Every structure is written in structure tokens, then in C-alpha cells.
Amino acid sequence: MYSEQLKSKTEHINNILTERIPKDTGFGKICEAMSYSVLNGGKRLRAIMLLEAFRLFSEDNDLEKLLAEPFVTAIECIHAYSLVHDDLPAMDNDVLRRGKPTTHVAYGHAMGVLAGDGLLNLAFEKVSSIIDNNLSDPCYIKRVLKAFNILSTKAGYSGMIGGQVLDSTEKYTDALKVPGYDELNEVDLQDADIDKLKYTLRIYELKTSQLFEAALMCGAVLGGADEAAVFSLEEAGRSLGLAFQIEDDILDMTSNSETLGKSVNIDEKNDKDTVARMLGINMSEELVKLYTAKAINCLSSLGKDAGFLLKLFESLIFRKL
Ligand code: GRG
Numbered sequence: 001m002y003s004e005q006l007k008s009k010t011e012h013i014n015n016i017l018t019e020r021i022p023k024d025t026g027f028g029k030i031c032e033a034m035s036y037s038v039l040n041g042g043k044r045l046r047a048i049m050l051l052e053a054f055r056l057f058s059e060d061n062d063l064e065k066l067l068a069e070p071f072v073t074a075i076e077c078i079h080a081y082s083l084v085h086d087d088l089p090a091m092d093n094d095v096l097r098r099g100k101p102t103t104h105v106a107y108g109h110a111m112g113v114l115a116g117d118g119l120l121n122l123a124f125e126k127v128s129s130i131i132d133n134n135l136s137d138p139c140y141i142k143r144v145l146k147a148f149n150i151l152s153t154k155a156g157y158s159g160m161i162g163g164q165v166l167d168s169t170e171k172y173t174d175a176l177k178v179p180g181y182d183e184l185n186e187v188d189l190q191d192a193d194i195d196k197l198k199y200t201l202r203i204y205e206l207k208t209s210q211l212f213e214a215a216l217m218c219g220a221v222l223g224g225a226d227e228a229a230v231f232s233l234e235e236a237g238r239s240l241g242l243a244f245q246i247e248d249d250i251l252d253m254t255s256n257s258e259t260l261g262k263s264v265n266i267d268e269k270n271d272k273d274t275v276a277r278m279l280g281i282n283m284s285e286e287l288v289k290l291y292t293a294k295a296i297n298c299l300s301s302l303g304k305d306a307g308f309l310l311k312l313f314e315s316l317i318f319r320k321l
Contacts, residue, residue, distance in 0.1 A: 002311045006048075009308075013044040013051070013072060020073045020126065033107040033115035034122065038080040041098040041261070043321065046079055046215040047072045048312065053219025053233060056304045067140065067222040070130050071147060074123035075215055078155050081119035082164070082211075088112050091168060092266060099261035127151070147218040154214035163206025172273060178202045183294065187286045192279055200273055201242060208248075209241025229302055236298035236313075243291035244316055246284050249276035251320075259320060292317050 021038055022031050054068040087094040087102040088109065095105050104112025130144050153159060170176065174195070181198045189197070216233035225233075251260060252267050253276055267274045276284040295313050299306050 002308075002315070005308060006312070006315075009048050009051070010044050013047040013076070014039070016047075016069050016072050017076055020070075021077075022122070029107060029111060030114060030118055033103055033111045034118050036106060037084045037103045037115050037119060038076060040100055042076070042080070044076065045312075045316075046075045046211055049212065049215040049237075049309065050075055050219040052306075052309045052312075053216045053225075054223040055219075056302065056306060056309075057220055057223030057225045057229070063140075063222075066133055066135065067130060067144060068219060070126040071151065071218050071222060073126045074151060075211070075218070077119040077123040077126070078151070078160075079211060081116040081123075082155075082160060084112055084116040084119070086164070088116075091164075092270070094263055094266065096257060096262050124148075124152070143222050143224065147221045150217050150221065151214050154210040154217075159210035159214075160207055163203050163208070163210065166203045167207055167272075172196045172199045183290060187283070187290060189279065189283065192283070196273065197275065197278060200275055200278065204242050204245040204275070205238060208245040209238045212241040212244070213237030232298045232301050236295045239291045239295035239298065240313055240316070243288045243295065246275045246288050246291070247316065247319060249274040250281055250284055250288070252276070254281065255320070261321070288317055 017038055021035050023035070024031050050072055051064070051068055054064060058064065083097060084103045086092055087097055088104055094102055096102065100106070102112070103115050107115065127144065127148050131141065135141060135144070155161070157165075172195075176199050177195050178198050181201055184194065184197070213234045214237070216237045217230050220230050220233050249267060252264055252274070255264055257264050266272075267277055275287065279287070292313060296310060299309060299313065
């Protein structure tokens with residue numbers, strides 16, 4: 001049953017993280033604040049995707065422990081750092097995350113910045129230390145370096161951080177028109193401002209899709225996938241991230257903070273141009289379905305038994321959290 005599988009996979013990820021996040025108390029409260037930021041719940045979607053993508057291409061449990069688990073830790077550390085920094089007063093200024101006070105509320109603003117920085121460095125420490133573990137086969141070293149490059153690029157200035165920059169500093173003007181997004185022709189968008197919509201989707205692709213792409217691609221690369229398969233998973237991550245972020249907008253407008261574990265109506269409060277605010281709930285739900293279907297197509301095109309990942313993708317369409 002899918003929900004039991006999901007529960008057990010989430011527990012597995014939580015065990016990996018608990019084992020690998022440092023408990024050292026030698027540097028004030030930094031380790032405590034880092035643990036608080038990572039081990040405080042979270043759906044573990046990116047970690048689950050990474051491990052499932054690895055398993056599409058390799059059934060070697062030892063290799064999974066050696067190569068994939070450090071990347072699982074890294075991607076959740078990077079995700080957690082982005083949330084900690086996103087919640088800071090200089091950004092969204094949020095007080096609630098995963099049902100608990102945000103890191104800067106619990107530990108102070110300076111520690112919010114430092115815990116985020118510490119998590120980003122810990123991510124790179126974990127993946128680079130794979131090389132120390134008697135990894136002599138050049139083929140595996142190449143996979144690790146390739147995945148390291150994907151993760152750091154997609155989380156970086158031209159990926160997730162770039163998206164956050166556009167999101168928080170660049171309101172749409174005609175000068176910011178972006179090409180592409182032909183798939184929008186498949187839905188009736190009535191009198192929506194298509195150029196502004198495309199720009200907003202571009203931001204989502206950067207700030208949200210890029211980490212989904214990294215999760216699927218890193219798992220595949222570490223498992224030994226060929227370039228065509230890695231590209232299909234990149235496309236799957238792109239579409240899934242778009243669907244996920246549009247649903248996130250919808251939940252911000254329609255859910256409550258008890259269910260979400262974070263503040264709601266933030267986009268209205270910050271006067272943010274979100275897809276859901278631009279198109280309304282019904283049309284936005286059409287886009288969630290469109291992009292989820294695209295993601296499922298890309299995943300199916302691999303011709304692998306991706307049963308669990310497919311169910312995970314489908315389950316995100318009408319997620320409550
Ligand atoms: C570098 C200063 C600096 C800041 C980085 C990049 C960034 C700040 C923030 C982006 C974070 C963000 C809000 C991305 C949107 C993606 C999103 C909806 C995140 C929530 O993901 P879930 O629902 O979270 O998977 P859980 O709590 O389940 O892990």
C-alpha cells in the first residue's frame with residue numbers, strides 16, 4: 001500500500017539524517033540549531049526522489065549506502081538551509097515552519113544565518129567525504145563528481161538561489177519577458193497576462209524545480225544511468241517542481257497554518273505575483289494537472305519499473321501539506 005511504503009521510506013530517510021547530522025556541542029549552539037532545522041519534520045520529498053531514482057538504475061545496497069546516502073543527507077541539508085534563510089527577517093520574515101518556531105525565532109537572527117550556512121557546508125562535506133571511503137573505482141569517483149556538480153549548480157546562483165533573487169527583488173516588467181512554455185497553449189487561460197505568467201513560471205522553475213531536478217538526476221547518475229535517462233529525469237523534475245510550486249500557491253490561499261505547519265496568506269501579505277493569485281484556484285489546478293502529467297510522461301518514458309515514484313508524483317497533485 002502506497003501510504004505505508006511512503007511512511008517507511010520517510011522513516012528510512014529520517015534515520016539516515018539522524019545518524020549523519022553532527023551532535024557535537026563544541027561550537028556554541030550551531031549543531032543544535034542545524035539539527036533543529038533539518039530534523040524537525042518535513043516530507044523528505046527530495047531525499048526520497050534521489051534514493052528512488054538511484055534504485056531505478058542500481059540494486060546494489062552497498063553502493064546505495066556508499067554513494068547515495070551522503071547525497072540524501074546533502075540534499076535535505078540544502079533544502080533545510082534554503083527554508084531557514086527564506087524565513088529570515090530579510091526575506092519572508094516567517095515565524096512558523098514545519099509546525100514549529102522558525103530557526104531564527106528559536107535561536108536568534110545571527111544563528112539563523114549561521115545554521116543555514118553551516119548546513120550548506122555540511123552538504124558539501126558529506127558528499128566530498130565519499131571519496132575517503134576506499135572508493136578506488138574511477139567509474140564511481142566520476143559518478144560522485146558528476147552528481148556533486150549537478151547538485152551545487154542547481155542549488156546555486158543560476159539555479160535555486162537565482163530563483164530566490166528574482167522572486168524577492170525583480171517584479172515583472174516587459175523587459176523581463178521569457179520565451180518558451182508552449183505547453184500553456186494546452187489550457188484555456190482566458191484573458192491571463194501570459195508574459196507575466198511565463199516569467200512567474202520561470203522563477204518557479206529556478207527556485208523550486210531545480211532542487212527536484214537535482215534530486216532525480218543525482219540519484220540516476222550515482223546509480224549509473226546514461227545521459228538520455230538523466231535528461232528525462234531532469235525534465236520530470238522540472239515539470240514536477242512547477243506543479244508542486246503552483247500547488248504551494250494554492251495551499252497558501254486555501255489552507256490553514258495548523259495543517260501546513262507554516263503561515264498562510266503570505267503571498268497576499270507580501271503582494272507576491274503567484275500563479276494562483278494571477279489565475280485563480282480553478283485554472284491553477286488545471287496547470288498543476290498539466291505539469292504533473294508531463295512529469296509522469298517523462299518518468300514513464302524511461303521504460304523502468306518506477307511504480308513508487310509515479311504514485312508519489314500523482315499524490316502531489318492534491319496534496320494537503
Ligand atoms: C541563499 C540567502 C539565501 C537564501 C536561499 C533559495 C532560498 C533562500 C529559498 C528558496 C526556498 C523556497 C521557499 C522554495 C520554494 C520551494 C518550497 C515550496 C519549499 C517547501 O518544500 P516542502 O513542502 O517542505 O517539500 P518540507 O517542509 O516538507 O521539507
